[in-house]
Amino acid sequence: MDRFVFLTVDGLSRGAVYSAFALALVLIWRAARVVNFAQGAMAVAAAYVAYTVSAATGSYWLGFVVAIVAGLLLGALVDRVVMRHVDHASPLNPVIVALGLVLLIQAVLGMVYGSEFRPAEAPFSRSALTVGGLAVLSPYDLFVFATIGVVVSGLAWMFARTPVGLRMRAAAFAPEVSRLLGVNVGGMLTLGWALASGVGALAAMLVLPTELGLHPHAMDLVFVSAFTAAVVGGLDSPPGAVVGGLVVGLVLSYVSGYAGSDLTPLAVLVLLLAVLLVRPGGLFAPVTARRV
């Protein structure tokens, strides 16, 4: 029972991070119909910037803020400099370009920082507090839940209640009409990329202390897990991404706790394939006729 509670909490904590990362994927997918395969590499790049700032100033929080700002800027940059110029006629093209970005970013990080693991510090203790004899939450888990909660509800509020959010949704769903109505569609697209990349950077900052540390490839498996989360929830559904992230986090936590951590990558693959083969639109997709 102890173990089950521990694994559940741990899974939810990891799942919250996957949620944020999956949400970043969904944001770009909804805005630009591109799955940003470079998301993981971009987030690691932002985390490296934070590492440099933290090492220079000794302040974790300064680095944390810088990571998010770097993520925002990197997202805008990638959209403006690269993605905007890609021919979107074939869905293969943006994917291939994103993979080129993965190679480029990881190589540049490797050249600047070397490819050894660097410690990623956590701002709070990661040892669990005990409540009534049960080891439950660590302060770090609480921090993760709180941060992700704020980000997710902030995004939900922004998209549902603010003029900017309305414009972004309009630009994504009916670009031509929005343009005629005076919406800066290109600007909204850039804003979407920046937001998604900022959320990705935040997720990387939260997940890296629980992993082996900072490494150019540190987010490869996290990306695959988050993609699985986004697919579980349906690529078009932000609430689906959040729930999908929690589901994936729990599944991975149980698999690694009861069957061995070596099997988690395989579990991700099996889960991804199972969801795609049974419900290709995700668990939250409305039932639609299949496009042939």
Added chain:
Amino acid sequence: MSATRAALPPRQQFDEPGGRPVDRRRGSTLLRHLAVVLAAGLLLLALSYAVEPFRNFQLATVVAYFCATAGLTVLTGLNGQLSLGHGALMATGAYTVALCQTAFADRGMTGGWLLPLSLGAAVVSTVAVGAVVGVAAARLRGPYLAGVTLAVAVVVPALAVTFDGVFNGEQGLSVPVEPPPLSLGAYFPYERWQLWVTGAATLLALLLLANLIRSRYGRTFRAVRDDEVAARLAGIHVARTQVLAFVVSAATAGLGGALLAVLAQSVSPGAFSLTLSLFLLMAVVIGGLGRLTGALWGAVLLVALPDLTHSLTDMLTLSPAVAQRLEGNLPLAIFGLTLIVVMIAAPGGVQGLLSRLGRALLARRPTRRS
């Protein structure tokens, strides 16, 4: 299964891409491809005597990569399925050949037929894996397919560590390969023998692949890529075509991986990382999607670029630490950058540029873009 079909002269041929009808009086496709393969074989043979052993080894590596990239370009360029998992399929072939060769060596079996047998087993096992992935892939489109194959590329090398009883974890396995037969002489350079082996296997695979592309199956591949609905209306079984394309592509990837393992005489999960899968994709995109010659350019680039950056870092006389960082990563950075630039500026790749140039020079007709 397609060889007999492929041997039949097709009624009408379409050059790739763009569907320009080409001259029908070229004679038998099989004979034409045989002639090209024979010429390539003779060229390789001559080269193997003309260049030094290290270059022989590099050529053999190019040839092994070519085998894999040719399959990928058929899948992605001709059938429109993006696979990021070909590195994993190459790993399947490589580990199969390692296990087979080790088993033969442990039982003290020797003979020239063992290596072809192992390579055949590698192809068979990769076909099995490719069929499983392909059946899933046939139901998926665009980014979903890319995501699943990406997961395959990340997960499969990790399996080598999970089941380290069989695959020996990060250390990997060694691939015992016999020396060249004594009939070639006692001092026959080993690298030349390696080039012969990889060259023969790859040319055989390419002959089959080229015939397949020119056959009825090749045309259904392209029809499915261009318009699934139209293809279905024309009586093409879309899912079956996609699985077939994936299986064919997996077979060549497995053979390519097996050949690389034979060349390196060892396999380890590190050699078949996600980066390798991205490299393969990059090679076919830069070379020119959907063209076998483009796959050749890509394979050459895969071997030549790290070599070039190595000599570049040597020239710059950097401190050892900096040089070490640059050496591993500079080729990656160049690859990534080239991939982005090619995708944006010249989607036809090297071969597209070359054929546009050739057409402009010949000035037969105004250049047309696909």
